[in-house]
Amino acid sequence: MTEQHISWAEPYKIKMVEPLFMTTREQRVKAMEEAGYNTFLLKSEEVYIDLLTDSGTSAMSDRQWAGMMLGDEAYAGSRNFYNLEAAIQKYYGYKHVIPTHQGRGAENLISRILIKPGDIVPGNMYFTTTKLHQEMAGGTFVDIIVDEAHDANSMFPFKGNVDLKKLEAVIKEHGAKKIPYVSIATTVNMAGGQPMSLANLKAVRELTAKYGIRIIHDMTRVAENAYMIKLLEEGQSERSTADIVKELCSLTDGATMSAKKDALVNIGGFLALNEWDVFEEARNQVVIFEGLHTYGGLAGRDMEAMAIGISESVDEDHIRARVGQVFYLGKKLMDAGIPMVKPIGTHGVFLDAKAFLPHVPQLAFPAQTLAAELYLDAGVRTMERGIVSAGRDKETGDHCYPDLELVRLTVPRRVYTQAHMDVIAESVERVYKRRNEIKGLRMTYEPKYLRFFQAKFEKL
Ligand SMILES: *Cc1c(COP(=O)(O)O)cnc(C)c1O
Numbered sequence: 171m172t173e174q175h176i177s178w179a180e181p182y183k184i185k186m187v188e189p190l191f192m193t194t195r196e197q198r199v200k201a202m203e204e205a206g207y208n209t210f211l212l213k214s215e216e217v218y219i220d221l222l223t224d225s226g227t228s229a230m231s232d233r234q235w236a237g238m239m240l241g242d243e244a245y246a247g248s249r250n251f252y253n254l255e256a257a258i259q260k261y262y263g264y265k266h267v268i269p270t271h272q273g274r275g276a277e278n279l280i281s282r283i284l285i286k287p288g289d290i291v292p293g294n295m296y297f298t299t300t301k302l303h304q305e306m307a308g309g310t311f312v313d314i315i316v317d318e319a320h321d322a323n324s325m326f327p328f329k330g331n332v333d334l335k336k337l338e339a340v341i342k343e344h345g346a347k348k349i350p351y352v353s354i355a356t357t358v359n360m361a362g363g364q365p366m367s368l369a370n371l372k373a374v375r376e377l378t379a380k381y382g383i384r385i386i387h388d389m390t391r392v393a394e395n396a397y398m399i400k401l402l403e404e405g406q407s408e409r410s411t412a413d414i415v416k417e418l419c420s421l422t423d424g425a426t427m428s429a430k431k432d433a434l435v436n437i438g439g440f441l442a443l444n445e446w447d448v449f450e451e452a453r454n455q456v457v458i459f460e461g462l463h464t465y466g467g468l469a470g471r472d473m474e475a476m477a478i479g480i481s482e483s484v485d486e487d488h489i490r491a492r493v494g495q496v497f498y499l500g501k502k503l504m505d506a507g508i509p510m511v512k513p514i515g516t517h518g519v520f521l522d523a524k525a526f527l528p529h530v531p532q533l534a535f536p537a538q539t540l541a542a543e544l545y546l547d548a549g550v551r552t553m554e555r556g557i558v559s560a561g562r563d564k565e566t567g568d569h570c571y572p573d574l575e576l577v578r579l580t581v582p583r584r585v586y587t588q589a590h591m592d593v594i595a596e597s598v599e600r601v602y603k604r605r606n607e608i609k610g611l612r613m614t615y616e617p618k619y620l621r622f623f624q625a626k627f628e629k630l
Contacts, residue, residue: 178490206625208622208626208627211626218548219586220551226272233482234435234479238474241471246462251465251470254477262389263420269439269465270466274428289307292313293313293353293355294315297388311353315358322576324512325512327367329365354422356390365395366395392415396412412485426439427441434583435479438472496581499579503595509521521578522576541577558622614626614627
């Protein structure tokens with residue numbers, strides 16, 4: 171816990187600025203009406219502080235921009251591919267590397283190669299694209315995360331952990347032959363950015379080794395997870411985050427990566443593997459979906475920026491400031507008594523809209539309403555994770571009614587300052603103070619697929 175006494179202040183200074191768009195309340199009211207009370211339909215220019223996602227929204231360093239100028243845009247065998255491969259081998263320890271345009275490109279490849287129709291894929295909670303690729307390959311996802319992950323008020327520090335009893339029960343029920351791999355995410359995005367412990371991953375490794383089952387690692391936020399292990403897990407505080415990252419990777423057989431998160435680039439990802447046969451098949455299939463195996467849908471310059479971003483992502487000062495800034499915002503909101511998912515996640519703060527607006531029934535879309543109100547108050551853009559995102563039941567056609575109605579405040583890396591965090595917290599507090607005046611919404615347009623992206627609403 172010693173690290174907590176060290177300031178999280180930014181370990182960089184600003185050398186280029188991008189002006190933000192300052193709006194009046196009048197302009198925001200008009201923009202929100204035109205966007206049908208859906209923050210996804212706002213224009214970026216109408217937003218002051220954008221907390222929609224931490225994906226592809228990071229600020230690159232001067233080193234990364236310099237690397238962009240060193241792009242070797244040869245079709246085959248680009249120098250930048252070899253730099254990327256070397257960075258992945260050095261910092262993550264995986265043997266073989268295939269670049270992809272982003273994380274889901276790697277998920278597509280590994281799912282097609284390892285999953286057969288009828289297979290079962292246990293995982294520590296689902297992620298939207300990961301699960302969809304597993305299903306498209308004929309697999310069925312089974313949730314094996316600990317029960318605490320589903321409870322917004324549980325203070326359990328490692329809500330990303332696998333429940334080993336659940337995993338063993340799945341193996342016994344279906345047999346190891348039907349399980350091509352266990353899908354392990356560090357950290358767990360859908361649980362609110364919650365980490366898993368090193369001890370837990372070791373135990374998962376032991377159990378899967380006994381049955382001869384692989385672990386495929388969704389390592390999108392592995393550095394944030396490793397930093398939480400350093401902060402909270404017994405016996406880990408003296409280690410470097412980089413060292414813990416490498417150990418986490420060493421406990422798995424391969425990985426998919428969305429480099430748009432941890433690795434500080436605006437686009438990019440990869441598939442990493444230790445088994446030669448699986449790598450060979452992936453290297454063959456990548457040419458169908460992404461491009462040749464030495465560029466995988468990316469420009470040489472993107473691979474260079476990724477290689478540099480990987481080394482920066484495990485830097486101790488960087489990761490302390492990254493998670494420190496999210497905790498700063500989260501703690502401010504918690505101290506003000508704002509209802510939220512606890513503990514604070516590593517990539518954002520998740521407001522509990524059901525508790526925030528208890529008088530707004532679920533069918534009046536409390537999280538959608540709260541996201542719209544936050545925008546109206548100060549131009550802060552957030553995202554609904556509730557009944558709108560959950561969609562409709564395929565069988566009955568009725569809405570799915572998720573337990574949690576959340577509004578996600580995701581913090582981009584190295585983009586906003588402490589003063590911005592203060593603006594956000596003050597705005598949330600203002601909206602909370604006048605919560606009783608807030609009424610819900612009615613849906614006026616509903617798209618068939620992934621409705622949260624394009625649905626429209628009006629005020630009740
Ligand atoms: C973003 C994300 C992905 C998918 O990556 P893309 O780069 O968006 O395709 C997969 N898993 C997790 C946990 C993510 O957060």
